[in-house]
Amino acid sequence: MPARAARAARTAPNVVGGLAGWVWLAVIILPIYYIVVTSLRPTDDYYAENTLSWPSRPTLDAYGAVLANDFPRYFGNSVVVTAVSVVAILAVSLMAAYVVVRSRRRSASRLFQVFLLGIAIPIQATIVPVYYLIIQLGLYDTLWALILPSIAFAIPLSVLILTNFLRDVPGELFESMKVDGAGEWRTLWSLALPLTRPAVVTVGVYNALQVWNGFLFPLVLTQSAETRVLPLSLWAFQGEFSLDVPAVLAAVVLSVLPILAAYVIGRRQLVSGLTAGFGR
Template sequence: MNTRKLANNTVLIAIGLVWLVVSGAPFYFMAMTGFKERFELFSGDVFAFPQNPTFTNYKEVLTGGSFFTYVQNSVLIVFVSVGLILVISSMAAYVFARMKFILNRPLFGLVIAGLVIPVHITLIPVYLFTRDIGLYDSLWALLGPYVAFNLPLSIFILTEFMRGIPREMEEAAYIDGAGPIRTFLRIMLPLSMPGLATLAIYNSVTLWNEFVFAFVLITSPKNQPLPLAIWEYQGQYSMNIPAILSVLTLSALPLVLIYIVGQEKVLRGMMAGALK
């Protein structure tokens, strides 16, 4: 029995190491290439350690442009969007999971139908609407699309999560005199924290990397989020691949750090949802 368990653990460790290499190789390539000189990439092994490591590329990106302005814009729009997504989806999920009314299932089905709508077919209507209401070329033009297109999945996940919470806890709250709002705030919301944390990290990663809506709705450099900055740097350093990859490394680094810090909450949320 111990031999079989040891063999299973060995296989799992081997698979994990292989996956670590596969997923970590691109980030290693980006980070190491950023320390290379301009033409060193073409003179040897692309995965080789830099012959003369230099911080020139990273220094040029951090000091030679508006990189921190782009980061600030991305942090602001992602923070506000994710906050609205969590607030709206948690309230909607509580209604769908706990309250019985005649339109419950049709409305929930309508929300789920939003998952199959291709985002790109809405670009022209969203652009025209944003222009008409005067938000075009502002950072807040992204708020509506970011929230709207990430609500269906968030509502679906939280609804199924809340349906798994025992009703006895709500009934005990009702006996103590709590109404629906107080029950939601004191019982359902705290018990749904693993699911909320999972959705917060998932939506943050998705919105941090979003490019299409930002490209269509924003033109001024001062309002551009980080993905558009990468596009601009691609044109600026078109013949300097190490500089471009240094931009990509700095752009991906916040997501890597966030996931390292929040990976336990993501796994707990996924496991809790699966068990429920």
């Protein structure tokens, strides 16, 4: 809130910042504009027309080609992996955060430190043993091979954010629940969850984006077209349709659409979700 006043105190316009702002806008928009116009261009015209011009014969053919090419299945896989992972992440992380905040045992705070340590582990670095583990568990090339590690690596940051939020809930509220005879599970469900809803949404959005866009786990832990998720399918499309650039870029647009829709609907949550996830 002090921000508005901070701005008012300034007089001269911020020339450097303004210039940087507009230049950066061009840097951001040009590639995105290019993706969209190219995806609308007939493949034949791609090699004939100016790449940045509006297509003279705009068409959705490229989208049709992508949709006819098992795209719905990859999309479905991504939805399943993301939905199951996020629900599980939220459930187990909220339970753990509840223990960290409410338990008086010393082991609870030690537990928290274990999770804190996890924030610093780069996923990439553990991929070889994760691969070994997934093979040993017989999960290679299944959607579980993507879901389980995705949950595990999301837990530290999720617990941290939820714990910080839960700490701000006044202790008296928990005590009064107890006086009313509520058990821990009921307290968690009907007190902790509603009160931490903003944090839960933030954590959920952040993790959904991470899992939806994840590339390394699918690349290493799955193989067949049956278990392919969207980011990997884009890569495969690029190999298959290397000459059909409009189709490849149409696939890119289709993969972003759900997130774009989420962005339009819940921009605030998405932005706070992303910046809350800065521990990565």
